[in-house]
Amino acid sequence: MTKKLMFEKPLGMRDTLPFFHNKKEHVRKNMAQVIESHGYQFMDTPLVEYHETVGKMSATHDTHLFKLLDQQGHTLVLRPDMTAPIARVAASQLKKEGFPLRLAYDGSVFRAQQSEAGKPAQFEQVGTELIGDHSSYGDAEVIALLIDSLKQTGLEEFVITVGHIGYVRSLFEELLPGDQDAVAALLSYLHRKNYVGYEKYVRSLGVSQEAKDNLNALLRLRGGEGVFEEARALSKGQAGLKAMNDLKQLYRTLQEYEVASFVQFDLNLISHMDYYTGILFEGYAPNVGALLCNGGRYDTLLPSFELNASATGFAVHVERLVEALDGASDTKEGPLCLLVDDATFKAGLQEAARLRQQGEQVVIQHIDQVADVEKFSLKFKTAREMYKEGGDR
Numbered sequence: 249m250t251k252k253l254m255f256e257k258p259l260g261m262r263d264t265l266p267f268f269h270n271k272k273e274h275v276r277k278n279m280a281q282v283i284e285s286h287g288y289q290f291m292d293t294p295l296v297e298y299h300e301t302v303g304k305m306s307a308t309h310d311t312h313l314f315k316l317l318d319q320q321g322h323t324l325v326l327r328p329d330m331t332a333p334i335a336r337v338a339a340s341q342l343k344k345e346g347f348p349l350r351l352a353y354d355g356s357v358f359r360a361q362q363s364e365a366g367k368p369a370q371f372e373q374v375g376t377e378l379i380g381d382h383s384s385y386g387d388a389e390v391i392a393l394l395i396d397s398l399k400q401t402g403l404e405e406f407v408i409t410v411g412h413i414g415y416v417r418s419l420f421e422e423l424l425p426g427d428q429d430a431v432a433a434l435l436s437y438l439h440r441k442n443y444v445g446y447e448k449y450v451r452s453l454g455v456s457q458e459a460k461d462n463l464n465a466l467l468r469l470r471g472g473e474g475v476f477e478e479a480r481a482l483s484k485g486q487a488g489l490k491a492m493n494d495l496k497q498l499y500r501t502l503q504e505y506e507v508a509s510f511v512q513f514d515l516n517l518i519s520h521m522d523y524y525t526g527i528l529f530e531g532y533a534p535n536v537g538a539l540l541c542n543g544g545r546y547d548t549l550l551p552s553f554e555l556n557a558s559a560t561g562f563a564v565h566v567e568r569l570v571e572a573l574d575g576a577s578d579t580k581e582g583p584l585c586l587l588v589d590d591a592t593f594k595a596g597l598q599e600a601a602r603l604r605q606q607g608e609q610v611v612i613q614h615i616d617q618v619a620d621v622e623k624f625s626l627k628f629k630t631a632r633e634m635y636k637e638g639g640d641r
Contacts, residue, residue: 261370278401280354307523312361331549335559356372391543392505398541408510408531410511414491423455423462467516587632595634596612
């Protein structure tokens, strides 16, 4: 091993140092408390799954999968998301439990990157899956739970943007009948949020000017509940009308949850996850330049595992949530430190035991091992110099 490789990590991987680990732990505990209070049960799945099942069902592009071979020659993948593995478990070990199932998870996922570019190849997700509930009440429950979970961590400013993939597809089918290549191209532009490219592509299409105007009007369908009527006027298809009814019912239910103030609508919202079939959503916070959380309804994934059930859920990117919280609030005050010498060591042990019984975290440190007391003390909430108490020794 060269000296260079000795200190480097594989592309996109990260070390979690103590201060950041503590912040993540705070976030995880607070979210778990809310999620469990709503009756969701946490579970875990293997880090490694079969490529033929979870790998192909995950909707993560094959080039972004970490692959390896087992001793029997089977191709395995590091799990690229948590939804597909949980769908596998629900369709096998939990299929007799009775629906709806309320499941939750907290674990790392892996997606290979071609270059560093600030994109992690390993990151942690906390999320939920509501399996076997096909109603808008299920969609509202998941979004309301997401909002409550984020608030519990101390995050105050964020927005959940909601769309409906059924509406977009319905509009494209009306305006571009039979032209699947054009539909795929426009969906790709929307997914990448390349609206300039979208409009340029629309200009190149061999359709009427009215159809082009309506395709471009999709980009303006953003905001509050007022977008519903605009959307209904734009798309007359049954699938589009159903999508609008779904969103209107969702909004009414979110008002009853008293979380509608955190929600906006964006009817050109497209996810990178191909298995979403209905309502989908993304979350953003002011201090984070990337997606904070996402989720939606996926009614075709479980049938791929031979289980006829619908589902909806969300996933929160834990590292980005910590980033959003930085500067907004202190997530952890840190331990106390008792600085002792030979004469005060016993008293320090007794004082530490007393403070720990009160819920404090306490470090005992012999002064002989500290070169710079002032610098060392900055690491702690409080550093008490017991070796100075009672006069010079």
